[in-house]
Amino acid sequence: MLTKMKQMLRNEKGFTLVELLAVIVILGIIVTIAVPAIGNIISDAEGDAEDAQEELILDAARLADVQGDFESGTTTVGDLVTDDYLEDRIEDEDGDGTKEFDKSKVIYKDGATYTFTNPTK
Structure with a gap:
């Protein structure tokens, strides 16, 4: 009986609490670094x-301008879609109503229209 108890004590399977806590701490550190x-x-x-x-x-607006479809110096994304310069409408994701470009401005109106103003016209 005593030898059987000694064999059971020597036959250690599994992890200690300290080892499990160490793994949890290491995983916490990795998550803290990875998420940001x-x-x-x-x-x-x-x-x-x-x-x-x-x-x-x-x-697309420049291409429309080069091909002569830019009559007044202003076009919309809807016009560019209609004239097959763009395939789809563009949505205003940040919701501020405008997008600034180099030397030009695109204005979002009525939930569906961007207006591109060509500063050279």
């Missing part, structure tokens, strides 16, 4: 997507 980093990556990606969207609008 992932948040920054997502934020940067959203900014890059918005920049690409703005560049797409500008390129």
Whole structure:
């Protein structure tokens, strides 16, 4: 009976409480570092997507200008979609009503229209 007890004590399987706590602390440190980093990556990606969207609008407006569809110096994204310069409407994600570009301005109106004003016309 005594030898059986000694064998059971020697046959240690599993983890101690200290080992489990150490793993929990290490995981907590990793999460503390990773969550803000992932948040920054997502934020940067959203900014890059918005920049690409703005560049797409500008390129479509410039193309319309070069092809002579820019009569008054102002066009809308709706016009660019109608004239097949853009495939889809653009939404104002930050809700402030405007988007600033280099030397030009795009104004969001009535929930569906951007107006691109060409500063050279």
